[in-house]
Amino acid sequence: MKLKLNAKARTGNNFELNLSPEKKIVVISVIITSITIGAGYFTGNAGVIGNGIILGIFLIAVPLILFRYEKFRTIKEIEEKFPLFLRDVVEAIHSGMPFHQAIAANSKIDYGRLSKEVRKMANQISWGMPVNKVLDQFTERVKSSKRLFSSLKTVRESYLTGGDVVSTLDSVAENLTQLDEAEKEKHSLLNQYVILMYAVAFIFVGILASINKLLIPVFQVAQTPGAAEVLGLSNPCLNPIGIEGTICDLYSIPAKYVFLIDPTTIGAYYTSLFFFMSVIVSLSAGLVAGQISENSITAGLKHSAIMTSGVIGTMLILKFVNLLGV
Numbered sequence: 630m631k632l633k634l635n636a637k638a639r640t641g642n643n644f645e646l647n648l649s650p651e652k653k654i655v656v657i658s659v660i661i662t663s664i665t666i667g668a669g670y671f672t673g674n675a676g677v678i679g680n681g682i683i684l685g686i687f688l689i690a691v692p693l694i695l696f697r698y699e700k701f702r703t704i705k706e707i708e709e710k711f712p713l714f715l716r717d718v719v720e721a722i723h724s725g726m727p728f729h730q731a732i733a734a735n736s737k738i739d740y741g742r743l744s745k746e747v748r749k750m751a752n753q754i755s756w757g758m759p760v761n762k763v764l765d766q767f768t769e770r771v772k773s774s775k776r777l778f779s780s781l782k783t784v785r786e787s788y789l790t791g792g793d794v795v796s797t798l799d800s801v802a803e804n805l806t807q808l809d810e811a812e813k814e815k816h817s818l819l820n821q822y823v824i825l826m827y828a829v830a831f832i833f834v835g836i837l838a839s840i841n842k843l844l845i846p847v848f849q850v851a852q853t854p855g856a857a858e859v860l861g862l863s864n865p866c867l868n869p870i871g872i873e874g875t876i877c878d879l880y881s882i883p884a885k886y887v888f889l890i891d892p893t894t895i896g897a898y899y900t901s902l903f904f905f906m907s908v909i910v911s912l913s914a915g916l917v918a919g920q921i922s923e924n925s926i927t928a929g930l931k932h933s934a935i936m937t938s939g940v941i942g943t944m945l946i947l948k949f950v951n952l953l954g955v
Contacts, residue, residue, distance in 0.1 A: 654696075658688035694930045701927040703742045704774045709809060710743040711777060715784075715802040719795055728794055729760045746770065761789055780805060819921050823932070826918040830911045830936045831943065837903040838947050880905075887941070888948050900953065904944060911936035 717738060721731035736751035738744070746767060753763045768781040780801045787797035881892035883904040890897040912933045919929020947953040 654692045655689055658692075661688060691934075694927075694934065697927045698931050700773070701925060704771060704777070705923075706742045707746065707771060708774055708776055708805070710740040711780070712802040712805040712809070714738075714740055714743060714747060715798045715805075719798050719802075722795055722798075728788060729754045732760075732763075761785055764788070776805065776808060816922055823918045823922045826914040826921070826932070827936060830907075830914045830940055833910045834907050834940050834943050834947075837907060838944070838953055841900065841903055841953055887945070888953070907940050907944065908937055911940045 714735060717735045718728070718731045721734050722728065726734060732747070733751040733754050736744075736748045738747075740747060750763050750767055753766070754760065764781055764785040768778060768785070771777040771781070783801055784794075784797060786792075787794050880901055881897065882901075884890040884897035884901045885892045887904070888897075888900055890900060892898075892901075915931075915933025915936045916926065916929035918932040918936075919925055919927070922928065922932075944953060
């Protein structure tokens, strides 16, 4: 979507507002969430408001995480293939081609996701764009990678200053290869800690399920009048008032819609409590796993999504086989 805003009366210029796919999703999600929350507000239904907030969070968060992870994987693959591209350019230069022709000559070689960028550079060169501007635009597109950013800046400066471009390309390619090998070695050493993070998330679910199972007799006794106070257990969401009602509506969603438990029971309250604890542990462990394995929060969001999905699925299975405790 491209919206043109004519601000000529103010500044004498025309501004263009470009909405990326991510921004489109945010705008659509905000509209849907606002409609849902507005419907709940006018009907006085706190549950609809709570569901609208949760729906909005998922509509915004999940697509953005997927978009960011796709960009992250694209950059990682470009980093991996870039040294191979540089070596092919060096071979073309050795055969007698100038630098710009060497780039164009390799545009038909398959470099995975890097091929799109190489073809774009080749097209720009064929249109007569200076090589330094072509490299500048390529650098801008991959600036999220410090490795590629610094490498391209080095290549550009060598080309502009008339230095030994071949030696520079060889050196950059060798350095990138060594960095890639060091990173792979680091991953192999740290993978055991990633596995440990997954183990932590699922062991935590097992512990909570065991506790919940052991508390079944206590839950049953606590349903009798006066017993909850004697045992020290109570359901604070039994008779909520005001803002507490909205919070409890949100809090009871896992019990009511995920585990299909009567949300007014004390067992449902603790099941929801354990559910949220498990989700929080999964999200946190996933972020740690991503930081350990790939030094990236975006990769951590991927691990968080996998762990959270696995934990929720495990808890549903435990409920189905009557091992969750309620």
